[in-house]
Amino acid sequence: MRVFEPLQESDPQQVGHYRILARLGSGGMGVVYLGRSRAGRAVAVKVVNAALAGDPEFRLRFAREVALARTVSGFFTAGVIDADMEGSPPWLATAYVAGLSLEEIIEEYGPWPETSVRTLGAGLAEALESIHTAGVVHRDLKPANVLLAPDGPRVIDFGISLAVGGARLTRTDALIGTPGFMSPEQVVGDPVGPPGDVFCLGAVLVYAATGTGPFGTGSAQSLWYRIANLEPTLDALPAGLRAVVAQCLDKRPERRPTTEALLGELAGPDTARGSVTELFADTAWLPENVVDALRAGTARPLPATPAPTPSVPGDDPVRPAAATVPRAEAEPTRARVGPKPPGSPADTDPEAVPEPGEPPRNPVSEVTTDSSGAEPQDTGASAVPRPAAPDSQDTRPPEKAPFATESSGLRTPPTQPRSGEAGDGEDPGDAVTSRRRGVSRRQALIALRVLGVATLGFAGWRLFGDGDGDGDDDGRGERSGGPVGSPSPLPSTPGSLRWSFTTGEFVSSSPAVVGGVVYCGSGDNKLYAIDAATGRRLWEFTTRDKVFSSPAVADGIVYVGSGDRNLYAIEAATGRQRWAFTTGGWVRSSPAVDDGTVYIGSGDKNLHAVDLVTGRQRWRYSTGAEVNSSPAVADGTVYVGDDDGRLHAVDAATGRRRWTFTTTPRRVRSTPAVEDGTVYVSSYDKHLYAVDAATGKQRWTFPTGGRVPSSPKVVDGVVYLGSIDRNVYAIDAATGNRRWAFTAGAELYSSPAIADGVLYIGDYAGRFYAIDLAAGRERWTYATGDKITSDPVVGIAEGTVYLSSYDTKIYALHV
The missing domain is CATH 1.10.510.10 (Transferase(Phosphotransferase) domain 1)
Known part of the structure; x- marks a missing residue:
């Protein structure tokens, strides 16, 4: 049976919001603790070995992989529920499974x-x-x-x-x-x-x-x-x-x-x-x-919460981030994961972790102006030799080829750096590896990945250097509370960067642009309002979990869902909450607004209709499976998919089912497109379907070579969509016949945006494409620092396409 190991003197008594009760296990990568949340929930808390935290390669691998691990959900998985990516050492908390x-x-x-x-x-x-x-x-x-x-x-x-x-x-x-x-x-x-x-x-x-x-x-x-x-x-x-x-x-x-x-x-x-x-x-x-x-x-009681011991000087009792656990020989009592003692290397090393006593480095408050936004891409290790026969005396594991990187090859000449900013030919906007040179510049996004210590995975984290003179300074020696940036001095050639805005985590939410403001959610639990012209942060709204939902804006209110199970209504001008509607599950679905009602799907297997003004539920429709599809509303009917491969047509006024169309039993996570009496919907069963909007009967189906999470777009009698098979397809809306296909460099989770004869879409390798709508040929590409799974949006008035990436950034590109 599992044994709860007693805490040692060097162990923390508090990590983040979690009171530490006992040890669950330890290894070369760190220690796993049994913790208890403020509400009494048992969690497993993993704290990284401080020695590994100093390895930049280890950090880089960890950040990318854990950002993805946090998106994993499912009944038979134990997911990450909390993490501090700025902690030193970093930590994460997962649901505690009381089993063997x-x-x-x-x-x-x-x-x-x-x-x-x-x-x-x-x-x-x-x-x-x-x-x-x-x-x-x-x-x-x-x-x-x-x-x-x-x-x-x-x-x-x-x-x-x-x-x-x-x-x-x-x-x-x-x-x-x-x-x-x-x-x-x-x-x-x-x-x-x-x-x-x-x-x-x-x-x-x-x-x-x-x-x-x-x-x-x-x-x-x-x-x-x-x-x-x-x-x-x-x-x-x-x-x-x-x-x-x-x-x-x-x-x-x-x-x-x-x-x-x-x-x-x-x-x-x-x-x-x-x-x-x-x-x-x-x-x-x-x-x-x-x-x-x-x-x-499972019946065995958890250890009692230990009585608090005196905290070390400088402890932050609320958010003890960006610090190390005091060594036992230096501090006899167990401490929070809190500040380093004065005189530690971080006090003098500009590359080290900042002290929590200084104003916290807000990872959302950086704007970089860059000519490409590309970063070196990892080529990975080459194949290693097959193992020798077992009679060989060499017991070492097969060798791995050295870690290698290469340039994306899409870089254009960098802009002239402002005084004190990036120089020596370095692009200030490079994702992940964009550390600025010189004294007192913000450190780049770096992170670590921890190989399994005991039972649960890790989440990514970020470290920042000191902030003197960085983009958060308003010129008066004070923190402005938001990034200070300016449009790129480069000519407005198509595909060149206007600005990029850095959040605190990966971004898979799609942006919405209304009234000169870009609204976009992030994996750092926040919704941002950003000036569309300059990239300056206007405000941020914090939820209690990741924001995968893409915002919808109507009548001065922003509606967005969160992993904390809520649909929020937020004032577009101020970022203040009007109301929150709580569902019974994770909200990955994006809201649709129509005729005084906002419609949203949820992991609780329901489609919810909520009054725009009061935030009260009007009706609830049960689909029988998780709803990660985003609804579409047309002619008094709401169309939405579910994770059992069904497309539902629901009366918008009453919530009653009109019809249900079933694809080959796989997930339908795309947003349906409704045009001229036909509903177009894609499925993970590798098909695009055209369904009669009145009867729910299939008109035609188009097979692709892979799953289709991308949502279709219909323009001038042609349906456009991407697929995991790496192709963008143009399909005749009436017949289902293919007109052309464009092959991208990687899988396509993103949905296309179309404007002025150009289709825009991002791929899983971080490449963003502008494709000629008539010929299906590439016009230009732009490389972000990580995968793109969100949908771009084009601001015609601004002459800009906006997109987000897992490299933690939101981009504005000239079109």
Whole structure:
């Protein structure tokens, strides 16, 4: 059973808002604590090893990967609920799972029967589907990273995941994964994608059914050799499991089943998509002796909250960020994660972490004027040799090629730096690596990623140098509270940068531009109002969770959803809250406003209609699945998709269903487009559908080569949309015939924006494209510092296209 280890004298008693109760585990990457929120909720808090926090490469990998990990949601995953990216050391908090690991259970109670293994596999397959949908590859799915609770498994530890199709930031001395539970592509150094996780899932199922992995036991070198060169041992598996596990363990990634196919194989044909949780409605899926162990474990009381001890001088009792944990030999009492003692290296090193005693560095208050916004792109490590045969005496893991970077190649001459700003040919707007040179300049966004310590993943963080003379100074020696910037002195050539605005986290919210103001949400829990001409921050509004929802503006009010389950109404002029409407789940959907009502979808499986003035619910329509699609309103009908692959038509006045159209059971997360009596909607089943708006009957369907999260746009009888297959399609709206296709450099999650004969769209590698609408040819491209999943918007009056990126920035480009 899990043992709560007592706190040591060097351990903090408080991390952020969480009171620390006990240790859960520790390792080379840091310490995991059991904590309690102010409301009494149990959480697992991970604090990073201070030595690793000084490694810039480690920080860079961590920031990018954890930004994605925070987007993972799903019943069978344990997600990040809080983090401090400015803390030193940084930390994050995740939901505490009061269960035991699969590794502990199998070691103590032995292998499971086939029915239990199948049900376990169904839950893990759905967890992986949630992870992959967020663009993440776990890369270390193993029995120790599967926690068991009576209501199902939880996949944990996304600290070493990679963005699908993104940069490969692999340490030169690290082979990420666990011997015996790694895929062949991991072992030999090939690119690792979702099929790699499917291989690991197969290995986990073999372990659950037999008590050992499919490649036996032994030294790491021996296991690596077997994984890369030999077939797995499956003779001990029940016959009913052998075929599906063998498919998972195929050495060719392209021949492994998808998580969707695995759900059908493991859960059975009678289990509807999205209803896998019904398998875990009671404990019948578990062996009887395991049920007793889990009940005993979950019934065990948590340690009592310790009495507070005196805090160290300078402690910030509210937000103890940007500091290190005092060493035991220097401070005998447990302390908060708080300030460094005077005279520490940060006092004199301009590259070190700022002290919390100075005004906090607001990560949203930086505007950079840049000629390209591009950053060096990671090429990743080259393939490593196949492992030597096990009789070799060399027990080292396969070598990795050195970390390498390359320029994007799209850079134009930088602007002349202002006094005290970036010089020596350095672009001040470079994302992630944009540290300005010289004394007293703001440090670049740097971050760390922590490989799994105990059970849960990490979240990214930022460090900033001192702020003297940076963009937050208003010229009078005072903090202005917002960025000071100016339009780029470059000629207004199409694709050149006007300004960029930096937030405190990744940005996947799409901007809205109304009345010369850009409104956009961020993963730092904030909604920003930015002057569209200058990039100056006008105000910011803080929610209690990430803002993925894109704002809608009507009659001087901004409406936006948040991960804290609320739909907010905010005054566009002042940033003050008018009201908040609470749903029963995460709000990723973007609001639609029509005729005195705002419509919003929610993770609570409902479409909500809310009065614009009072914030009170008018009606609620149940879809039966999570609603991450954004609704569209036309002719008195609200159209919205759900995560079971359905498109719903709902009466806007009464909330009654008019009809439901079902795609191949996959997610519908796009915003429907309604034009001339037809609803166009795309689906994760790799199709675009044209549906009769009155009857809900299909008119035609267009197949793509990949999932379609992109929302269609209809202009002059042509439907335009992007796809995971990297193509932008132009499709005849009447017939469904393709007119042209443009191939981007990476997957397309972004939806197109169209103006003046040009289509604008961003890809998953951070490239932003302007495409000729008639010919389907590229006009220009612009490179941001990270993936683009949000939709751009064109301000015709400003002659500007606005977009956001995971590199934490909102961009304004000349068109």
